[in-house]
Amino acid sequence: MDFTISPRIEDYRARIARFVEDEILPIEEMREAYDDHGNIRLDWLEPLRDKARAEGLWCLQLAPETGGAGLGKVGMAVCYEEMNRSIFGPAVFNSAAPDDGNMMVLEQAGTEAQKERWLKPIAEGEVRSAFAMTEPHPGSGSDPSMMLTTAKRDGDKYVIQGRKWFITGAGEAQHFILMAKTSDDPRRGLTAFLFDRAQSGWRIDRRIPIMGPEEHGGHCEMVFEGLEIPAENMLLEEGRGLKITQMRLGPARLTHCMRWLGLAKRSVEIATTYANERFAFGQRLSKRESVQMMLGGLAMDIEVGRLLVMKAAWELDQGSYARKEVSMAKVHVANLLHRAADIAIQINGARGYSTDTPLEWIYRYARQARLVDGADEVHKMVLSRRLEEEGREFWSWA
Numbered sequence: 034m035d036f037t038i039s040p041r042i043e044d045y046r047a048r049i050a051r052f053v054e055d056e057i058l059p060i061e062e063m064r065e066a067y068d069d070h071g072n073i074r075l076d077w078l079e080p081l082r083d084k085a086r087a088e089g090l091w092c093l094q095l096a097p098e099t100g101g102a103g104l105g106k107v108g109m110a111v112c113y114e115e116m117n118r119s120i121f122g123p124a125v126f127n128s129a130a131p132d133d134g135n136m137m138v139l140e141q142a143g144t145e146a147q148k149e150r151w152l153k154p155i156a157e158g159e160v161r162s163a164f165a166m167t168e169p170h171p172g173s174g175s176d177p178s179m180m181l182t183t184a185k186r187d188g189d190k191y192v193i194q195g196r197k198w199f200i201t202g203a204g205e206a207q208h209f210i211l212m213a214k215t216s217d218d219p220r221r222g223l224t225a226f227l228f229d230r231a232q233s234g235w236r237i238d239r240r241i242p243i244m245g246p247e248e249h250g251g252h253c254e255m256v257f258e259g260l261e262i263p264a265e266n267m268l269l270e271e272g273r274g275l276k277i278t279q280m281r282l283g284p285a286r287l288t289h290c291m292r293w294l295g296l297a298k299r300s301v302e303i304a305t306t307y308a309n310e311r312f313a314f315g316q317r318l319s320k321r322e323s324v325q326m327m328l329g330g331l332a333m334d335i336e337v338g339r340l341l342v343m344k345a346a347w348e349l350d351q352g353s354y355a356r357k358e359v360s361m362a363k364v365h366v367a368n369l370l371h372r373a374a375d376i377a378i379q380i381n382g383a384r385g386y387s388t389d390t391p392l393e394w395i396y397r398y399a400r401q402a403r404l405v406d407g408a409d410e411v412h413k414m415v416l417s418r419r420l421e422e423e424g425r426e427f428w429s430w431a
């Protein structure tokens with residue numbers, strides 16, 4: 034691997050960094066810019082999105098023909114990290130979850146007609162989207178084979194019955210990707226469908242209250258009571274739902290990591306600034322070896338995370354699914370983010386526990402990182418299975 038960043042990617046990175054510094058961080062400091070769920074208010078977000086779009090910093094992850102910049106995953110790793118120096122950054126550049134993962138899978142798997150109908154409005158920022166897979170007990174969670182939501186074929190449409198929960202953004206999404214069971218076949222039993230909020234036969238049961246700040250539209254529990262989806266709104270073919278899940282979740286997990294590295298770096302930035310200016314017992318905090326060990330350790334762990342993310346991004350750009358690499362990056366960076374926020378709060382003392390800095394926001398948000406898109410234990414189980422299969426080849430360079 035060559036770690037040189039091309040001048041084009043570096044140009045995007047520098048422009049994003051400037052935009053975050055000048056346009057977003059000042060707004061992040063204003064309490065009136067926050068909605069009731071700790072996110073940027075939509076009426077504050079839209080003007081920022083317009084500015085980002087006008088500066089050509091919009092939806093960079095997509096191919097140029099879809100309205101993006103074709104950065105590739107390596108370029109995205111560089112840019113996403115920079116965007117998430119601010120907690121509001123990804124939403125401003127239309128690179129926030131779950132829209133970015135939904136857009137990328139629609140770009141990859143959608144027909145031309147599906148891209149026009151379902152992808153274009155998300156890419157243009159006109160609508161938001163959601164990905165509905167997880168179900169409450171006893172349905173599908175870590176194990177997708179436990180899916181209970183069914184799609185029964187009836188002529189040229191499918192009829193959906195079931196329940197999903199923790200569906201990010203569902204409260205405001207217009208376009209949904211829905212996973213449902215179409216047969217008992219263990220490999221070809223799931224199918225991915227597209228539906229629009231305006232369709233009848235489904236409802237939001239509740240917006241689930243959570244410990245952290247929320248994406249726009251929250252995390253919702255959805256009930257399907259006879260939603261009818263025309264067969265033309267199926268992604269790929271019937272029974273290819275697991276394939277869609279693989280196509281979506283691999284890159285989406287990695288884009289989470291790219292953003293979380295930005296938040297981890299921001300945590301260190303806030304802690305370092307305070308440690309440099311704060312005195313206790315006649316000495317600057319930054320001169321204390323115990324503080325140096327904390328900050329030095331975090332700096333090293335962030336760099337380990339970046340290397341794991343870059344390796345996985347590079348593998349994806351080569352056409353691999355990079356399953357091992359993505360799992361390793363996901364576990365490492367999710368835990369790193371949690372640790373970075375925790376240590377930064379400790380170094381900041383009571384200030385760290387206040388809402389005067391975004392540290393408490395990052396800390397509450399970080400806890401979900403070890404659960405979403407595969408809990409730590411599930412990724413480690415996958416890694417252990419691969420180790421068992423591959424033995425010493427697990428670490429092969431090929």
Ligand SMILES: Cc1cc2nc3c(=O)[nH]c(=O)nc-3n(C[C@H](O)[C@H](O)[C@H](O)COP(=O)(O)OP(=O)(O)OC[C@H]3O[C@@H](n4cnc5c(N)ncnc54)[C@H](O)[C@@H]3O)c2cc1C
Nearest residue numbers: 164165166167174175199200201401405406407408410414
């Ligand atoms: C904030 C948030 C946003 C989310 N957004 C979405 C979304 O937009 N769309 C969507 O479909 N889902 C979403 N989810 C759901 C998320 O993907 C699931 O929570 C996750 O896949 C785990 O499933 P589960 O919660 O059912 O945990 P369970 O499957 O019930 O597992 C519970 C725990 O058991 C342990 N465990 C599970 N399997 C193993 C194993 N093999 N070995 C050892 N231990 C194990 C783990 O510690 C795990 O945390 C979201 C969740 C959260 C918290």
